[in-house]
Amino acid sequence: MFNITRRPRRNRKSSGIRDLVQETNLQVSDFIFPMFVQEGSNQKVEVKSMPGIYRFSLDNLLEELKEVTDLGIRAIDLFPNYPESKKDKIASESYKEDTFYLKAITAIKGQFPELVIMTDVAMDPYSSDGHDGLVENGKIVNDATLEILGKMSVAQAKAGADILGPSDMMDGRVKYLRDTLDSNGFTDVSIMSYSAKYASAFYGPFRDALESAPKFGDKKTYQMNPANRREALLEAQLDFEEGADMLMVKPALSYLDIIRQLDENFDIPIAAYNVSGEYAMIKAAALNGWLDGDRAMMEVLMSIRRAGAKCILTYFAKEAAVILNK
Numbered sequence: 001m002f003n004i005t006r007r008p009r010r011n012r013k014s015s016g017i018r019d020l021v022q023e024t025n026l027q028v029s030d031f032i033f034p035m036f037v038q039e040g041s042n043q044k045v046e047v048k049s050m051p052g053i054y055r056f057s058l059d060n061l062l063e064e065l066k067e068v069t070d071l072g073i074r075a076i077d078l079f080p081n082y083p084e085s086k087k088d089k090i091a092s093e094s095y096k097e098d099t100f101y102l103k104a105i106t107a108i109k110g111q112f113p114e115l116v117i118m119t120d121v122a123m124d125p126y127s128s129d130g131h132d133g134l135v136e137n138g139k140i141v142n143d144a145t146l147e148i149l150g151k152m153s154v155a156q157a158k159a160g161a162d163i164l165g166p167s168d169m170m171d172g173r174v175k176y177l178r179d180t181l182d183s184n185g186f187t188d189v190s191i192m193s194y195s196a197k198y199a200s201a202f203y204g205p206f207r208d209a210l211e212s213a214p215k216f217g218d219k220k221t222y223q224m225n226p227a228n229r230r231e232a233l234l235e236a237q238l239d240f241e242e243g244a245d246m247l248m249v250k251p252a253l254s255y256l257d258i259i260r261q262l263d264e265n266f267d268i269p270i271a272a273y274n275v276s277g278e279y280a281m282i283k284a285a286a287l288n289g290w291l292d293g294d295r296a297m298m299e300v301l302m303s304i305r306r307a308g309a310k311c312i313l314t315y316f317a318k319e320a321a322v323i324l325n326k
């Protein structure tokens with residue numbers, strides 16, 4: 001026997017002790033489940049690159065939400081899929097009254113009043129250019145985009161959204177949206193800002209789901225360069241000063257250091273978006289039998305919590321809830 005004073009393995013010797021010393025916990029109420037809604041009735045279309053994730057028409061979505069809420073999931077983020085025919089340069093469908101998307105929000109609120117509904121504020125699902133902002137002469141223009149986002153925000157707030165998620169990465173949007181919401185009487189509507197949103201390859205499957213890929217170019221003039229860490233502090237600082245209630249990092253897995261950094265620097269809740277490509281990677285490997293999908297999923301979600309995110313937007317919400325409820 002050696003004279004070893006510190007034997008860290010003693011704290012791992014049984015499941016009871018391991019649980020006693022476990023530093024991070026994951027609970028179903030940490031999840032925000034991103035969901036996709038489309039027009040029509042009796043529709044449930046699987047997203048090809050996201051096995052197990054569907055676009056629902058409202059009737060089927062309400063059915064699905066029974067299951068979702070029965071699992072203990074308390075928040076969703078709802079994204080609309082619009083046909084090409086409804087898209088235009090100025091995303092006018094995003095702020096028209098009574099669109100199928102806004103009606104869906106109101107219907108969900110009516111049937112599930114306790115469910116937290118988050119929405120996305122950006123032009124891409126409604127834009128014939130497939131960009132998050134207004135395109136003029138091949139460029140994404142900042143300030144004119146804000147006016148469209150403002151109208152979109154008021155429409156979503158009116159419909160009953162609890163949290164707005166500006167995902168567009170325009171400068172000054174949080175202040176502009178806060179002022180617009182407040183002056184329209186929506187002081188209670190929260191803003192979870194996509195503060196550090198990177199120009200990432202991991203959004204591909206989401207753009208399949210919404211059929212919203214950019215028609216030209218990429219999103220690098222507004223989304224952040226994956227090489228940058230300090231710049232995330234600036235973006236977060238601005239969003240904090242402009243009145244964001246929560247700050248989000250997106251994607252999550254390649255950016256755990258950014259999550260940690262924001263958690264250490266800001267005293268408001270930090271969220272992370274475990275994005276579509278991160279979901280697809282694990283699903284694809286699991287479906288091939290190359291790794292244990294459930295274990296990989298739980299490990300990934302725990303790592304995001306450990307990095308410092310309080311809440312996680314994740315397509316795994318239902319599957320993880322089933323495991324956590326056992």
Ligand code: PBG
Nearest residue numbers: 122124132167202203206275276
């Ligand atoms: C749109 C938006 C995107 C996502 C959320 N909101 C895509 C993009 O910026 O191209 C991605 C979500 C995911 O990949 O799961 N502004």
